Amino acid sequence: MLINHDFTRRVTVASDDYHWVHSPHTGVHRVMLDRIGGEQARATSLVRYLPQTEFPQHVHPGGEEILVLDGQFSEGERDYPAG
DSSP states (O other): OOOOOOTSSSOOOOOGOOOEESSSSSEEEEEEEEEEESSSSEEEOOOHHHEEEEOOOOOTOOOOOOOOOHHHHHHEEEEEEOO
């Protein structure tokens, strides 16, 4: 796992160095690029959801940004397509 939270330094992560790990939820895998805190932390991750995966509602006190690269992400009544 590569954790880079020293914001005074530039960091480059080569795709060959990615370590996809299972999240605590079935059907979800992630590469953690930055994490400060526990499971409900401020985090920057690449996340891969298998089709039809449901993820329970949760909170990120430091915020959460999502960019959908392929497929569709749904939250509540809203759907977010790629792009």
